[in-house]
Amino acid sequence: MSIATFIQQEIFAARLASADSHQVLVVYDPDLRYRQLCLDMADKHRVVVDATKSSLQSRAQALEALQHLGQKLIDQLLVYVPVAKPLEDETRQTDPFALYAACGAVFPEGDGDEYRNLCMKAKPDHATQIRSIFDKDPNPSFAVIDAVGGGLEWPNLRTLLEVESSRDILFALLSPSERQQESLKGTDAWVTEVKTLLQNAIGFKLRTRAKSWSSIADELWTYLLFSEFAFDLPTELPEALGTMPRAPAEAEPLIEDLCERLRNDRRTQPAYIDRAERIESELELVNHCQAMADLGRKDTFPFEERTFMHQAIVALQADDTDRVRDILDRHSQSVWTGKGESQAQWDLLGSALMLKEACEQRELELPNYVRNMESLLEFYVCQLRDVDRLHREFEQAVSDYDWQDTFGVMEPVKHRIRQSYGRLIEKVQINFTRHLEQTGWPVTGYLSNTDVFDKLVAPRLQQSGHKVAYLMVDALRYELGVALEQQLKEDGKVELKPALVQLPSITLVGMASLLPGASSSLVLKNTDAGLVPMMGDQAVSTVPQRMEWVRKRYGQRFQEGRLEDFVRSKFDVDDTTELLILRSVEIDSHFENHPDTAPEQITKALQRIRRAVHKLQERGFNQIVIATDHGFFMNTHAGAGDTCKKLPGNWLNIHERCLLGDGAEDPNHYLLSAEKAGIRGDFSKLAGPRSMAAYRSGLLYYHGGASLQECVVPVLDIQLKEAEQPAIQQASVVLNYKNGAKRITTRMPVVELSVETQDMFSVGVSFEVLLEAQNKKGEVVGEAKPGGVVNSATGTITLEPNNKAQVTLRMLMEYEGKFKVKALNPTTLAVYAQLELETDYTV
Template sequence: MTIEQFIQDEVLQPRLSKNEVVVVYDPAQRYRELCVGMASERCKVVDATESSLDSRAEALAGLQELGRADISQMLVYVPAAKPLEDEHCQGDPFSVYMACGGVFPEGDGDSYLSLCLRAKPDHATQIRSAFEKDDNPSFAVINAIGGGLDWPNLRALLGVESSRDILFALLVPSEQQQEALKGSDAWVSEAKALFQASIGLKLRTRGKSWSSVADELWTYLLFSEFAFDLPEELPQALGDMPRAPGEARQLVEDLCERLRSDRRTQSTYIDRAEAIEAELELRTHCGDMVDLGVLDTFPFEERTFMHQAIEALLNDDTDQVRKILSRHRGSVWTGKGESQAQWDLLKAASGLIDKCEDLDRVLADHTKSIGSLVEFYVSHLREADRLHREFEQAVSDFDWQDAQGTMEPVKKRVREQYGRLIEKVQGPFTKHFENTGWPLHGYLSNSDVFDRLVAPKLKQSGYRIAYLMVDALRYELGVALEHQLADDGKIDLQPAMVQLPSITLVGMTSLLPEASSSLKLTRKENSLIPMMGDQVITSVSQRMDWIRKCYGQRFQEGRLEEFVRSRFEVGPDIELLVLRSVEIDSHFENHPDTAPTEISNALKRIRVAVHKLKDQGFNEVVIATDHGFFMNTHAGPGDTTQKLPGNWINVHERCLMGEGASDPGHYQITAEKAGIRGDFPQLAGPRTMASYKSGLLYYHGGVSLQECVVPVISLQLSGADQPKVQKANVVLSYKNGAKRITTRMPVIDLSIETEDMFSVEDEFEILLEAQTKKGDVVGEAKAGGVVNPATGTITLHPGEKAQVTLRMQMEFEGKFKVKALNPTTMAVYCQLELETDYTV
């Protein structure tokens, strides 16, 4: 097709069909003949070249013919520039036809260059070259481009038509295409001509195999994109490297972007780019360059962008950090799990810093009373705790591979920012606490939870309620759990005030029946002993015996984890089931560095337990906790405080109970005012978040919003389950069918394929785990990106795809299965068999 035919058939005719009237403005008179040539029995062409007056009359007559349906279309050709302003339109006799119909040109897409590129997309390089030499090449010049270059052998062997698709197929041929290329070498001469014509590559290799041609093509293409994107001159050592001319830039960048964005070719691109970077010694030659552009063609550029983002974060240039993060979001290097872990850590750092700054700006408006501080905490401030927890989780995911300590300044900066905000909250909170007392009026107290939310329901015969006593479920985790359970029934989340001191021994006892009237704390030697009336309650069995005494055969209890694993049966006559979970507190006490990851596992188990309870006919679930906690990662070696002298019991290194001296660094309040009955006259503790012992990364026991304001969740079990996959398949794959992983952070491709648009309603949630033959979990989806940090799950809509990084256990090696699971029933949708092949 000639350029004239293209403009007539693909540009002007569609506008005439749509608008009936089209005005063509052409001051260069380039399009006059092709416009006149469009005249036909049903299409009237008015040419204003010779006489403006006559053509105006002719156009008016043509409009009348359109009205009578004597003709179907009218094209008005005006050899002048299109009027742009209203005043210019008033002086143009043909602007009225433009207003009631269509116009040409209309936007940048109608420029002569754009039209030529659209007409001959396979020859963009030659067309751009022609315009470089002459900004107004004739139609004959454009029509001559590409004449006779049909690449018949390449098209036949590769089964594709356009030059762009031929180039792409030569870079990453399918198995069938590779076999076809092996069977003949007649294509090689055509490939040489194609390379020269399209991207300016003069093939140097004398080899006639696909591999030798592809090696040179890959190097030329990637280096050309790198050179195009570089804002400054190439280093001298790379100055003579062959690269594409400027006219080929768009084609080069389009091919590279297609190779990076197509999941079928991403792993090949990564392997090729790494090899070319090493071969050309780019890291050495370009190591001193500050600005490498915006594309990360090669892996060393991605590392450079990471260093730029780190520097911006440390310099408080949050706009630059966000810009780099946004640009990198779709980078091919997120296909490498280790790289993704570092970017996720930086993203978590940036998000936490931004949130701390936002909260700091409005904090002063919420410190006038303890009630306003609590309201601010449950509505907004708890988001800082969530983001801090997710940041520490990202630190845990990346720390093992940060041998050079690259992220140490980032960790220090972020933790200091979070610590400053929390300390600014803590001062007013302890001051108001000392003046107002505890618990706050108008809020639910933990000691009332059972009697208010559980006991009344058990007065109904046959009503079955499960009471989950979860250790260390702080408020922000309750919010995350509320979101996870929202589809299981009518849910209510409310803040509750813990029983002081905020430790497990006291807090779990406060969750028992009649705790509000019976709980008291006694002193035995140097120990604190909870009692319910005259009965000592210091162990799990004693707590459960207290409930059993109240409810007898209607009551059953057990560990939540064992219930989830079906290790005990719940009798059909059981109306009160107590499930105990200690994993969060236990993991933080023993492994604080990796504990944030365990939190998502604990929430998963609660979710599965709720689903099982629904299946077993329970009507309601109440979830309560003994205390919150604080992650003290910002504290330095000297961030401790001295205990007060006197007759005190030191409780969890965060508070003192008894009596003695006071000082300005401690709050001090009567036990009665703090809501504590028993043998202790006073409660005291640090006004700051400091503890009495250094090195504590996690603690509770003191008085802070994080330790003392906790969630209580009531869930009426009803509603529909997650939509079931019917005409849909959950599909897992790894590196186009590879069966061995060579990294402890492999990236798995996950997708939901459907036969039709009605196959799955709404969104679909999937839990990804690596399991051994015995069912032991040896790898989990790394939080961040598409993986919800709280649930550990991935949510997709029908037809969507995602790349998910698995975090394999460091000590595991061998065969395993990657399983896509229903997060509530743990049913397996599909699985992928792999094995490790780590290079030691």
């Protein structure tokens, strides 16, 4: 099709026929380029008015034609005006043909109607040549444009590759399917066409004399990726790379389009990654470009992504959060984030940015909430607790990345962000301990832990046959309760209440405070063996003692056990049981013994609670109350000397965070009477550091003292509903790894997860999936790395129907061998899909 015919049919005729044009088109053409095209379009159904010679006469002709159009005597009206299109209101008012433009369509309309762009639309396969022509002559004739291509249509390539356009031919040559490769091997008649096509389309002259696809593809990949790299550079190429062949400027759009398609198409992405890594090594780009600080905005090669990461780290240290966010946004979809190790680093940076911004915002708001204890508690429950969540997720991201950070690249980020968090928390803590001395504990108007059983559990047990489960979870701080509330909403009506712990905030005292009658009977004795909580004359220091206290009151209606054993069906619930106590100590245990890696264990603990709730629902329980003994604080911001010296006197040191007894006071400590602190027993006073410091250095995790994180805890009251079939049954889950690859070469492989459904009723429904790698014994050897699409609290991925997600699996460092990646129901652990893989690590 000639350029004239293209403009007549695809532009003018199409615009006349559009619904919005009312069959009227005004063509403004100051260069008289389109006059003959317009005149040639006149026929008995279409009137063409030419305003070139007489404005007065042409206006009359146009008015008459418009009347005929209204009377349906003609079908279309085209008005040709040999002047520039009026752009301002004033010039439109003086334009005699503005009326026709207002009631119909106009040409030109936007940049797409520029002559150059029309030519490229007419000949998309030869866009590079057309750009070159316009660079030399801004007004080439139709004949020059028509001559582009010379009538060649690459018949052999189109037939063998089964594609039409030059753009698609180039894409197929770069990454052909097996069928396309076989077709190319069968003949070499296409080689001559390739040489001409490459020269015309992207200015590439093949050097190789070989006629095989692999040889041509090797050279083409290098030319293509290096050209994009060079186009994107804001400065000149290094001298060592200056002679490398690269595409001319007019080929830049086609080069960028091909590279983007290769990176973003899941079928070609593995090939792109492999080629880019190989070319980067062959050209020694890292060495040649090591002195360059700015490599542009694209990350064609993997080493560029590392430079962008360095820029983001520098920006974060300079408090330039806008710059950090811009880099994160640009690289969130980068092909290199599909590599698990790279994703872990970017996730850490993203967590750092969110925590930093949250700390800065809360620090600005804090002065509005420090007037009294009530307002400070409200601030924590509604807003500050989210900073604790972001801090926990940041520390989890640190744990995920630390093992591979052999050069300490992220150390400046860790230090900067921890200091931001520490600065905010210390300001909050000073105000909290000040109010604690003035107001006392617990605060009137808030639920106390000592009242939880008597107010929320005991009344339900007065109804015969009403089954209540009481989950006593060790160290479930408030922000984790918020996460649990979101997870459990599908199982019933969930009410989250903030509760205030019994001081001191340790397991020994906290678990006793959750027993029946604790509000009136709990006292703390000072014995030779240390602190002993008592209910009347019965010690309740150990699990058996505490459970015996409950059994005395509820007899055969009561049963207890470990939550983990219940989830794993290691014991049965009796039919006569109406009060079931399930105990969980995983969070506190992991933090006490392995504080550096404990954040990831929180996700597992919450998953077990969620499964327990689902099983209780299946067992016919009506109500669940989840309570905890105390919260905790992650003390990662403290330096070596950030400790507090103990007060002199007769004090019992509790968990290096508070003192019970009597003695002196100083400005660094809060001090109040035991009665004012809500403590009954043998101790007269309670004291502790005003700051978040402990009495001993090196504590990454602690509880026992007085802080919002340690003393404000969640209570979840759940009214269960009947179990329903999960909506996921309306869809199918699909797992894929590198387009069918069966071996992983990294301990952080990226798996594609998708939820596919043809059910129209599933539209708008979100599906939740748990991803695990299991060995042949069913043992978990890999899990979805929290962050990004993976919820940090639940460890699950939530997808809309017919959506996909790239999920990084974190394999156990010591595991090697065969395994299955399983997509599971998070509550029932039913298997939706599985993928068999095997490790193939390079040692």
